[in-house]
Amino acid sequence: MFTTNTTASASSKPITPRDRSHDIADHLKSDWLGDNPFLTAFFNTLSITFPAGEKFFIDSVRHYRGDISDPKLSADIRGFCGQEGFHRREHQRYNEALAQARGYDLDKLERVMTRRLAWAQRKMSPLSNLAATVAIEHLTAVFAERLLDENSILNTAEPEMRELWRWHSAEEMEHKAVAFDVYLQVGGSEKQRRRAMRRVSLLITLELMKGICYMLKTDGHLYNFSVWRQGIKGLFGKQGLFTGTWAPYREFYTKGFHPWQQDTSHLLEAWESETKALS
Ligand SMILES: [Fe+2]
C-alpha cells in the first residue's frame, strides 16, 4: 500500500462521467470538419485510436487502484474509468459508422495499434504502461485545450460532431491529472515519464500519418496537393490546431511538472455553461 500524499490536483471537484450519445452517422459520410478532407481524416484517425487506447488507459490505471489510500484519488480513478469507458463506447460507434459510410476497412485501421497495445500489456511492466498513459493523457489534455478554446477549429464542424469532440475534450480536461497522480503515488520517476513521452510522441505521430494516408487514399485525395496544403494550414496556420501547443507540450519535460500547473478549469466551466444553455 502506497500512502505518500503527493497528489497536487488543483481540482477538488468530483470527476463525473456523463453518459452522452451522439447522432453522427450521417455527418461521417461527409468532410464534416470545415469541408476539409485532411482535417476530417485527422480527427477520424484519432477516433480510430481511441477504443483500444482508452481500454489501455483504464487497465493501466486500474491495475494500481488497490495501492491507493487517498479516498479522493480512489474516487477520481472511478470517475476516470467511467469517463474513458463512455468515450470508448462512443468512439467505437463512431468508427463503425465511419467505416460503413466511407468503405474503410476498420480491422485494418485498428490492427497495428491493437496489437502494439496488447504486446505492451504482455511484455512491459505495469509502471511502464502507466507512464505511457500519463504521457498520452498529457498530449490529450493539450489537444483538448485547443478544442475547447473559443476560437477552436471545431467551430467549423457540423454541430453534432463539434458537440461530441467538445464533450470528450471537456472530460479529458477534467481528469487530466488522475493517471499522473496515481503514477506519483506508486513511485513513478520523472525520468521514466519523460522517456515514455518521447516514445509515445513518435508512435502516435506515425500512427496518425498512417491512418490519414489510408483515408485520403481511399477517398481519392492522397495525391491532391491542395488537400494537403489546406490540411497543413489547418494544423499549423494562424488558427491551426497545433498552433500554441509546443510550450504546454514541452512543460511535461520540466522537473516537478504537474498537469494542474496548466490551469484549464475556465475552459471546462465555459463548456459546462454552453452545454447547460443548449439543454
Ligand atoms: Fe477519453
Ligand SMILES: [Fe+2]
Ligand atoms: Fe483521458
